[in-house]
Amino acid sequence: MKQIIRKARFVDDKPKDIVMADGKFVAIVENYAGEGEEVTFEDDVYISSGWIDLHTHAFPSFPPYCAEPDEIGYKTGVTTVVDAGTCGADHIEAFYQLANKSITRIFSFLNISRVGLSRTDELSDLSLISASAIEHALDSYPRFIVGLKARMSASVVGTNNIQPLLMAKAIQQQKPLMVHIGSAPPCIDAILHELREGDIITHCYNGKANNLFTEEGKPLLSLQAARDRGVALDIGHGTESFSFEVAEQALREHVQFDTISTDIYERNKQQGPVYDMASTLTKCLALGCSLKTVIQAVTEAPARLMGRDDIGTIKVGAKADLTLFKLERGRSYSWIDSHGAIRQTTYHIKPLAVYIGGNYFEL
Ligand SMILES: [Zn+2]
Incomplete structure (x- = not known):
């Protein structure tokens, strides 16, 4: 019928x-x-088209950065959630089983650390970055895993600086790499230098030192070069990573986001400042973006970055x-x-x- x-x-x-x-x-x-x-x-x-949240924490096993997928998914208007690295290779099978039982569509940016966010300094021990474990996961779940995730900030990488990113670049195959940025080291120029077309910077409007802008609010030269190469910008609001002031200044400088995502998990859903995707979309309207721009950034744009033409679009x-x-x-x-x-x-x-x-x- x-x-x-x-x-x-x-x-x-x-x-x-x-x-x-x-x-x-x-x-x-x-x-x-x-x-x-x-x-x-x-x-x-x-x-x-059904909303796609490109940066969530939809693997519910590792508190505090986790949530039940349907609670942050279809119940909030989001038909597809992408887990951004809560899960690593060691738990991908369990996550895949869970995803099959959920109403919301679920995909994974696999954490390059095999243990995922079972610990929050997951890249401080380089032995946890296993090329063979990642390759096995990609071979086993070639459609479920839409990319890799590397969290490149000081509290995550410890003394390893840029090294985890170099290792990720060596094993990412044709998949996009989503990189979380935050406090140095590693410094932002070194991170941007490694990224190529289809890779994604999340937390693009974060208000920390070591963000994508100079103290005067101008885009870094390394950012402009990365944009010219086709590196995408994702909002990834999160508890600590979205600044109205930075976003407004960025848009004045024509540094336009590609995708709008929440970086949602249990606590920032309940207590804010994220709450849900609709709130995040409304904040982007408050920045002066059109409804058309905002909706494209949560439908067509994330689907394109995921390499999917069967979601994010209303076509036969x-x-x-x-x-x-x-x-x-x-x-x-x-x-x-x-x-x-x-x-x-x-x-x-x-x-x-x-x-x-x-x-x-x-x-
Ligand atoms: Zn996150």
């Missing part, structure tokens, strides 16, 4: 009928003449994943960044429901 959403309202196109069958999109047309189970949503409901043959949301208006909403700075809006993005593989879940 076909499912038909009549007159779906998009952020970047005129209304169309969306037709789904067997978990996929089968037609997107102005007036679908065929028959099926029909639904029409209210005029103010937007429909986008793709998986029937959709997020339904409103831009709800009110008097005033306050949004907090990782430094306690506040921005106000008179609107916020409110997710209402999702489709995952054609199955409907109301929030």
Whole structure:
């Protein structure tokens, strides 16, 4: 039986009928003449491809940086979560089993440390970076693992400086490498120098020393060179890694993010400053970005970086994943960044429901 959403309202196109069958999109047309189970949503409901959160902690075994995938996934309007290195090669099988039982789609950026975030200085011991363990994991789960993750900041790498990144570059094969940046060492220029097209810097608007900008707020020359090579920028909000001031200055300098992700886990979901994807998207609207830009950064852009053309898009043959949301208006909403700075809006993005593989879940 076909499912038909009549007159779906998009952020970047005129209304169309969306037709789904067997978990996929089968037609997107102005007036679908065929028959099926029909639904029409209210005029103010937007429909986008299902949201993809490229940086989460969706492997629930290692507190504090962990969460149940469905709690940070479909229940918040996110149809796909990517675990950014909570899990390493030693636990990938357990994670894969869990992913198969979840409603939310789940993928992995495999931590280059085989033990993942079972400890938070996971790259301080180079013997934990095993090329053979990573290769075995990539061979075993070639679709589940969409890339590698290396957390390159002082508390993680100990005295190893840039060495873990050099080792990651030697074993990443064709997959993208997501690199977390934070306090030095290693220094940011040395990190950027190693990255190539398709690699991803997460925490791109972090407000720490050793971030992507000079003290005057200008983009580093090494950042511009990395951007020219095709290195992508991911927001990765997190507890400590998103500054309104840095983001505003960055956008003035035309350093535009590619993807919007949360770096969400149990505590920063419950206590902030992250809360959920909708809050993070609304903060990006507060920066002055358009709704179209924001939605692309949580759909098409992350899918492209993951090398997937069957999610993040509403086209025939793709998986029937959709997020339904409103831009709800009110008097005033306050949004907090990782430094306690506040921005106000008179609107916020409110997710209402999702489709995952054609199955409907109301929030
Ligand atoms: Zn993270």
